[in-house]
Amino acid sequence: MKTYLRYLFFLQFDCIKWLLGVCLVPIMFLGLTADAAKIELRSQKTQRNEIVVQQGDIISLEVFIDVGQVPSSAAEIYLSFEPDKLRVKDPVIPFDQGDFHNGNVALNKSINNHEVGFAIVSNALPYPKGTGVIAQIRFVAVAEGTAEVKFNVKPEDWDRGKYTFFTQFNKGQAEPKSFKDVVGAKIQVKKTLLQIDKFGLQRFVYDNPGDNINLDDFAIVSGSEGKPILNWAIDAEDKFGRPVEIDKNGANQLIIRPVLPKTREDEIKVALRLSLKVGDSLAVDSTIIYVVNQDVPIIKAFPELRFRIGAEGIILLDNYVQDEDNKNAELRWEVEQLPVELKVAGVSLDKVDRSKGIVDNPPRLAFRTGNPINSEQHFDINLKVTDPDGNYDTATMRIVVEPLPFVRIDLVMPSELTLLRNEEHKLELARYTDIEPKAAIDEIVWDVLPSEHIDVLVKNLVVVLRPQQDWVGSAEKIVIRAIFEGKKIDESSINVTVFDLPEEQTRTFPIMLIRNPIVKNEFKVIAVLSDVSEMTAAFVIPEVPDVLPQTVSLKKIASSREVWFCRYSLSKPPIKGQKLIVSIVGKDTRNQNIPPSTNVFEF
Amino acid sequence: MCLNFKMNSNHIKVMCLRFLAVVVCMCLLSCGDRDFDNTLTVTEEFVDQTDSIKKVGLLIEEGDVDEAFDLMSNVLSEDPSNVDANVTLAGIYLARDQFTKALDVANRAFANASQDYVSSFNPHVNKKTIHLILAQTYYYIGDFNRSNDQVRQIINKNVNLTPEALGMELERLARKDL
Numbered sequence: 001m002k003t004y005l006r007y008l009f010f011l012q013f014d015c016i017k018w019l020l021g022v023c024l025v026p027i028m029f030l031g032l033t034a035d036a037a038k039i040e041l042r043s044q045k046t047q048r049n050e051i052v053v054q055q056g057d058i059i060s061l062e063v064f065i066d067v068g069q070v071p072s073s074a075a076e077i078y079l080s081f082e083p084d085k086l087r088v089k090d091p092v093i094p095f096d097q098g099d100f101h102n103g104n105v106a107l108n109k110s111i112n113n114h115e116v117g118f119a120i121v122s123n124a125l126p127y128p129k130g131t132g133v134i135a136q137i138r139f140v141a142v143a144e145g146t147a148e149v150k151f152n153v154k155p156e157d158w159d160r161g162k163y164t165f166f167t168q169f170n171k172g173q174a175e176p177k178s179f180k181d182v183v184g185a186k187i188q189v190k191k192t193l194l195q196i197d198k199f200g201l202q203r204f205v206y207d208n209p210g211d212n213i214n215l216d217d218f219a220i221v222s223g224s225e226g227k228p229i230l231n232w233a234i235d236a237e238d239k240f241g242r243p244v245e246i247d248k249n250g251a252n253q254l255i256i257r258p259v260l261p262k263t264r265e266d267e268i269k270v271a272l273r274l275s276l277k278v279g280d281s282l283a284v285d286s287t288i289i290y291v292v293n294q295d296v297p298i299i300k301a302f303p304e305l306r307f308r309i310g311a312e313g314i315i316l317l318d319n320y321v322q323d324e325d326n327k328n329a330e331l332r333w334e335v336e337q338l339p340v341e342l343k344v345a346g347v348s349l350d351k352v353d354r355s356k357g358i359v360d361n362p363p364r365l366a367f368r369t370g371n372p373i374n375s376e377q378h379f380d381i382n383l384k385v386t387d388p389d390g391n392y393d394t395a396t397m398r399i400v401v402e403p404l405p406f407v408r409i410d411l412v413m414p415s416e417l418t419l420l421r422n423e424e425h426k427l428e429l430a431r432y433t434d435i436e437p438k439a440a441i442d443e444i445v446w447d448v449l450p451s452e453h454i455d456v457l458v459k460n461l462v463v464v465l466r467p468q469q470d471w472v473g474s475a476e477k478i479v480i481r482a483i484f485e486g487k488k489i490d491e492s493s494i495n496v497t498v499f500d501l502p503e504e505q506t507r508t509f510p511i512m513l514i515r516n517p518i519v520k521n522e523f524k525v526i527a528v529l530s531d532v533s534e535m536t537a538a539f540v541i542p543e544v545p546d547v548l549p550q551t552v553s554l555k556k557i558a559s560s561r562e563v564w565f566c567r568y569s570l571s572k573p574p575i576k577g578q579k580l581i582v583s584i585v586g587k588d589t590r591n592q593n594i595p596p597s598t599n600v601f602e603f
Numbered sequence: 604m605c606l607n608f609k610m611n612s613n614h615i616k617v618m619c620l621r622f623l624a625v626v627v628c629m630c631l632l633s634c635g636d637r638d639f640d641n642t643l644t645v646t647e648e649f650v651d652q653t654d655s656i657k658k659v660g661l662l663i664e665e666g667d668v669d670e671a672f673d674l675m676s677n678v679l680s681e682d683p684s685n686v687d688a689n690v691t692l693a694g695i696y697l698a699r700d701q702f703t704k705a706l707d708v709a710n711r712a713f714a715n716a717s718q719d720y721v722s723s724f725n726p727h728v729n730k731k732t733i734h735l736i737l738a739q740t741y742y743y744i745g746d747f748n749r750s751n752d753q754v755r756q757i758i759n760k761n762v763n764l765t766p767e768a769l770g771m772e773l774e775r776l777a778r779k780d781l
Contacts, residue, residue: 512770515777517735518694518728521666524743526774528767558744563766567700572666 014017038181039077039164041149049185053141054222055192055283056276058089061149061185063118063134065100067166071127073174075101075105075134075166076119078152083113085147085189089138094118099131108135112362115152117162128171131218141189150184161173193222194276194283200290201272205256209293213254222282233273236291244268261293263390296391297323297331299383306400309369313399315327317363319381320395326387331357336382338396369401374437377401403437409444410434411482413492417465418542418549420579421500424466425543429458432492433482445483451476454496467498474499499542511582511599520573527554530562532594535586537566542579554584574603606654651724652678656687660724668695679708687723693736697743705740709733727780731757735776742766742773 043051044060053059063077088094091110095118107119118135122128139149157163164182167174201218204211215232235247236259246268247255259268268291276283300320302494307313318328335358359365365381379399386392413432419425435441441461448463450456453471456478457464474497481491512526525537535554554564574580583598655674662671672695678688689712696705713733722728738753747766754772755762764772 146691510767510771512774514739514770514774516694516698517732517739517777518691518725519668519698520661522668522698524739524768528770557745557766560747560766563745563770565743567698569698570666571663 012311017048018399026156026168027601037068037166037168037177037179038183039151039166039179040064040066040181040183041079041151041185042183043185049183049454051185051187052190053187055141055144055188056221056228057141057189059086059139059141059185059187060136061139062136063098064096065134065179067129067167067168069129070168070170071129072101072122073127073167073169074103074106074121076107076117077134077164078111078115078117078157078162078585079137079149079184080115080152080509081139081149085141085143085145086149086187087140087142088116089140095135095137098133098135100128102128111162115162139187141187144189144191144220147187147189148184149187151179151182153182192276192283193220194274194285195220196272196274196285196287198287198289201287205289205291206294209295209485210247210257210260213256215252215274220275228276231275231277233275235273237269239265239267239269240277241249242575246270248417256291259291261291263298263393264293264296264298266293293391295323295325295387295389297321297326297385298391299385299393299395302383302395302397304398305367307367308402309373309404311368313367315365315397316334317359317365317385321385321393323387326389329361330388331363332386333363334357334384334386335365336384365397367399373401373403375403404440408434408436409440409482409490411480411490411492413480413494415493415495416549417496418540419465419467419492419496419498420542421467421472421498422470423543424464425463427463429461429463429480443484444489447481447483447488449479449481451478451496454478454498456480465494465496467496472498480567506597508595508597509584509586511597513599515581515599519569521570523568524565525552525554525568525582525584526566527597528562529594529597531587531589532556532562532564533565533587533589535584535590537568538583538585539568540581540583541574542581544578554586576603578603652681652685655682656685656722656724659687661690663724664689668698671695673732684711684715686720690722690728690733690736691724693733693740697736697740700743702740702744705736706744709736709740713737735773739773739777742769 040049041061041065042049042064045063046063051059065072065075088110093108094110094116095105095108097105097120101120101122102124103120103122105118105120107117110116112259116137118137120134140488141147151164152162153164163178165176165178168177169175197220201213201215204213204218216230219230221228221230230252232248232252233247234248234254236244238244244259246259249255254270261267270289270291271286271473272289273284273286298321300322305313305315317333321331323326323331377400379401381397381399382394383397384392384394411429411433413427417425417427429446430441433441433444446458446461446463448456448458453468453473455466455468455477457466458480465478473493476496476498478494478496479491480494480547481488483489509527509529512528514524514526516522527535527537529535535552536551538549538551540549550567553568554566554591557563557565568582580601580603581598582601583596585596586594588594624646639768646693646750655678659674661669662668662674671691675688675691678685678752679692682688693705693712696702696708707725713730716730720730722732734753734756738750738757741753745764747764747769750769750773751763754764754776757776758772762772773779
């Protein structure tokens with residue numbers, strides 16, 4: 001078959017060549033062209049002769065002919081192009097056979113770097129007529145500019161044996177004919193667009209933390225001549241500008257996992273440079289992507305944990321963490337180094353393995369302290385939560401230990417108090433209460449146990465003692481209690497004596513009180529009475545709880561038979577209006593009690 | 604005339620040397636009279652005593668008699684004739700029933716106090732206060748005559764009170780500012 005075809009082709013071809021060799025000039029000059037025969041080079045896609053492509057694009061062209069209603073048994077075409085702008089995609093077998101001629105391809109090759117040739121001979125009847133595609137050819141747009149692909153139809157092309165023609169049957173004989181209309185292709189080659197899909201690339205990194213990045217998937221290359229070989233240059237650094245080694249495999253996959261940050265604060269900055277060599281030019285694009293890890297656990301802001309001394313403060317850590325890809329139970333909490341101040345302040349931390357700092361599961365922290373403090377104490381604890389992938393987050397939790405409203409209270413009321421009949425008396429509780437901190441006194445509730453004859457009222461930290469009308473007596477016990485949160489925390493009692501001021505008839509002998517001219521809190525009491533062997537003075541300052549009643553023995557002044565005196569002093573000079581009651585008892589020379597004498601002095 | 608004022612150069616040199624010698628001698632003599640260090644010390648002591656006496660007034664007001672006693676004793680050791688110190692110590696001795704010592708320092712205060720004396724630690728303490736201290740002291744040791752003498756000095760009346768009346772008068776005088 002093959003031999004036959006070759007014979008037939010060469011028979012025809014040789015005949016044609018022989019005939020044409022003889023009749024070349026007549027054919028060319030006598031106009032032996034087939035009427036209406038047309039050959040055209042056009043885009044397979046658009047079927048237009050004018051084609052716009054981009055650098056690197058593959059241009060598929062078809063050789064379209066119209067031989068009219070006369071059958072054609074063979075065709076031979078030669079195409080010329082500019083090799084600096086176009087390149088045959090397959091230089092070995094440039095053409096694909098079309099559907100017009102059903103026969104043998106006699107020629108299909110690159111003649112040189114700027115010409116290709118194709119010939120086909122039908123080997124069976126009926127020979128085709130009308131229109132059809134003889135062959136397809138693919139070019140690659142190499143360089144920017146306008147390129148033309150032309151049919152060889154010049155007379156010298158015949159001489160070179162590279163002439164485009166077809167056979168036409170006339171009277172049953174195939175005659176070589178030139179095409180009347182010959183239309184080549186005009187190709188405009190634009191510069192290649194090379195681009196990185198920056199947004200898509202960054203989104204992929206966000207959405208697929210740790211996954212390898214197939215870089216070529218994010219390269220937009222117009223005019224991709226099949227699968228272009230893209231060159232990626234990579235440079236990475238951490239957020240401090242320190243270089244980070246990042247690998248890329250042979251398939252242009254960026255290996256992210258080893259450099260994936262472990263915390264949300266960290267990020268890796270990756271500079272990518274994409275280049276593609278197209279013909280003699282180099283297309284380049286570059287971008288920067290940030291590799292972050294969205295799958296890290298994130299500690300939400302801790303609240304300030306406040307608890308009172310002696311009480312327990314608990315915080316459930318699960319409430320303060322968020323992790324997209326792990327359950328809370330899979331997270332591990334650690335307490336980093338405990339602050340020394342916390343230990344010093346006696347704050348105990350439960351639910352924590354102190355040696356390793358790991359918090360028990362379910363994670364919660366319990367704080368307790370029993371040490372007294374005078375003011376608020378603040379402690380900062382650093383917590384770390386880690387997921388099974390080793391990703392972690394850290395945060396600082398502030399603990400505030402509040403002092404109790406009081407730490408120490410000491411209520412010491414005057415044990416003895418002397419009041420005058422029908423006169424109320426006030427005691428300021430703040431004066432008799434030693435409390436730390438001072439402000440805590442406002443949180444104390446005061447309770448009193450009144451006596452049978454003395455009414456007691458506490459208002460605004462003042463105790464008001466009110467003897468019942470005209471009652472006079474001694475040693476009635478008043479109890480004052482300090483209560484906090486319903487519990488008694490201290491109490492103190494006062495023995496109250498109420499007496500009447502002595503009247504004039506009680507002064508059975510003179511009593512004088514002589515004040516020291518310099519030392520104003522020092523006095524001498526003078527009693528004038530004859531035939532006395534001993535005398536004792538009793539001193540009472542009513543309504544002044546700081547001065548307790550006391551007794552002092554008098555002595556007789558030398559060389560005097562009737563003047564007795566004693567010294568009486570106060571810790572401070574008395575205030576104006578303060579009263580001093582002096583009663584003197586004694587025995588006469590016959591060892592009989594003398595009638596006592598009492599006097600009231602007002603300063 | 605011109606010739607009369609004309610002196611030779613030797614005469615001028617001799618005059619200059621004599622003048623210089625006189626100036627040097629005057630400087631040396633005047634320096635010998637001055638004792639700057641001593642003056643400075645005296646000034647410091649004076650300042651300290653004034654502060655101490657003023658402080659005593661506050662101490663007595665607050666009832667801190669022992670501290671006042673120590674301060675005034677120091678003052679008195681430096682200046683035995685200090686009236687303020689003697690008056691204060693007299694009052695303190697009287698308060699402590701040390702009547703002999705009270706009389707001693709009160710009399711010394713009286714001897715050194717001017718007629719219009721007013722203490723620098725208490726404006727109500729004056730020369731009549733010294734009389735009252737003495738009157739009280741004499742009374743407590745039973746010397747009613749001398750106590751009467753002092754009362755007469757205070758009230759400017761020629762009285763001779765019985766012990767009981769004298770006691771009442773002393774009580775009255777002690778209650779008022781003299």
